[in-house]
Amino acid sequence: MKIILIEGHRKVYYLLDSLSKRKHHKLVVINQDKDYCKVLSRKFPDAVIIHGDATKNYILEDAQIRDFDLSIHLSYDDKINLVSALSLNKCFNVQRNVTVVNESKNVEVFYGVGIDTTIDTSRVLANIIEQHAFVEKLKTYMPLEDENLILLNLEVSSESNSIGKKIQSLTLPSDAIIAAIFRDKKTIIPNGNTMIESGDRIFVTTLKKVQNKVVKALIG
């Protein structure tokens, strides 16, 4: 896949780190911080690192990113994210644009112009903190569509009441489904007869409104 990454500091570093491990990606980075460009080009010799302003068409022209598959916009300035995403989408035929949105209220502005894959960083972070603060034994939490659907990763401790019970006998709400169980480095796709064991990591897709019941049923 051909990917262009716009701005961002630590975010672009970690993304490059994980993306460059898969050799088949062609990666182009545009960043306004000259010193940081030097750091990135030393660390990621296979990526093309360009120092410049990605809201300027001549920089995008120089970067030769026409018809790329995906653009990722990581600036802390929503205006830069919007203008660069729009330029790539409308003028350089980059069809998929994923952008960070720093101010929650700006999400609708991005939607309004057709940039519909937005990551509302402050809201995502606030949600994760809220989940971890109120749900014990929660390993990870990921909001899916509209934040109403979530993916929970719960760890079954030795005190959990669900140990030794079959999934069909658990009082799990109907708006939740156990998608997978990670046990002894193996992934199990469970059915009603699967028994819960201590140390299991359970992945549940659930509606947000019943998540507390899910947590109670599985690890309470």
Place this chain on the structure above:
Amino acid sequence: MEKNNTLEKINKAIIIGCGRMGAAIGLKMSEMGKDVTVIDQDESAFRKLSKAYGGNSIIGDGTNIAFLRENEISESDLVVCATNDDNTNIFIALMVANIIGVKHVYVRVYDNDQVNLLSKYKINVICPSELSVTAFIYDFKREGTEHENNSN
């Protein structure tokens, strides 16, 4: 004639960015008897407004959609984006045209590459460098014909 009609229909105008352009357009609209509001983040920018200006001036961030709504932007028929930053102007213009649905949106952009980008939306673009070139060519041609006339 068409243009005069459009201008007559405009009752409420909001100018974002009180630089030389914003202040001058604000004054013109106010002289024409329109309900005008000029918005700028920096209070000292309003010094550029003429004493004859009879509209409102509000300190605030024009990129903040909540702030614009508080100031009844949805009731305005004209918004002019005239801050000194292209990205800010484009952001505001797209926001008021697409989200709020203001009928007449004007945006000043210094970088003429952005004209192409905005041509896909119902936004009127004012590009100073393009206007200057047009004025230059016009003047230059006229001067040329004047010289020809003189030599005849």
